Amino acid sequence: MTERTLVLVKPDGVARGLVGEVITRLERKGLRLVAAELRTLTREVAETHYAEHSERPFFADLVEFITGGPLVALVVEGPRAIEAFRALAGATDPVKAAPGTIRGDFALEVQNNIVHGSDSPESAAREVKLFFPDLG
Ligand code: RTP
Ligand code: MG
Numbered sequence: 316m317t318e319r320t321l322v323l324v325k326p327d328g329v330a331r332g333l334v335g336e337v338i339t340r341l342e343r344k345g346l347r348l349v350a351a352e353l354r355t356l357t358r359e360v361a362e363t364h365y366a367e368h369s370e371r372p373f374f375a376d377l378v379e380f381i382t383g384g385p386l387v388a389l390v391v392e393g394p395r396a397i398e399a400f401r402a403l404a405g406a407t408d409p410v411k412a413a414p415g416t417i418r419g420d421f422a423l424e425v426q427n428n429i430v431h432g433s434d435s436p437e438s439a440a441r442e443v444k445l446f447f448p449d450l451g
Pocket of ligand 2: 434
């Protein structure tokens with residue numbers, strides 16, 4: 316079954332020139348781009364996107380980080396795209412992420428972990444709508 320997921324190349328990934336690398340990896344896997352945009356998030360969108368973490372001690376830092384520069388928002392489609400992209404991304408903590416994954420290959424710090432991918436069909440629907448409200 317084809318599904319859609321929201322992928323972000325976070326500001327650290329954009330600053331380090333890893334946009335092409337991330338897109339290459341997901342396209343090579345067989346996932347397909349259906350939307351792509353470079354943008355800097357407002358605080359409001361960032362807080363909505365990460366609302367599930369609003370009570371966590373790292374929330375303020377996370378919002379600063381994700382609004383701190385341009386990111387690339389992507390909608391990606393394919394069979395089991397949500398799980399497929401999470402597997403490409405690797406574990407949240409890049410030190411624990413397997414080599415061969417995006418985080419495992421390119422990051423060392425838990426906050427600055429290069430990419431985001433929706434974690435469930437419910438999150439994907441909510442996040443795709445938040446970032447691309449006009450997408451059919
Ligand atoms: P994401 O939502 O960005 O795809 O990452 P995830 O599901 O793998 O991890 P999640 O638990 O949802 O955390 C969201 C993002 O918050 C930052 N974080 N910082 N300082 C910390 O302890 C900490 N923990 C998480 C990371 O950028 C993480 O991806
Ligand atoms: Mg998450």
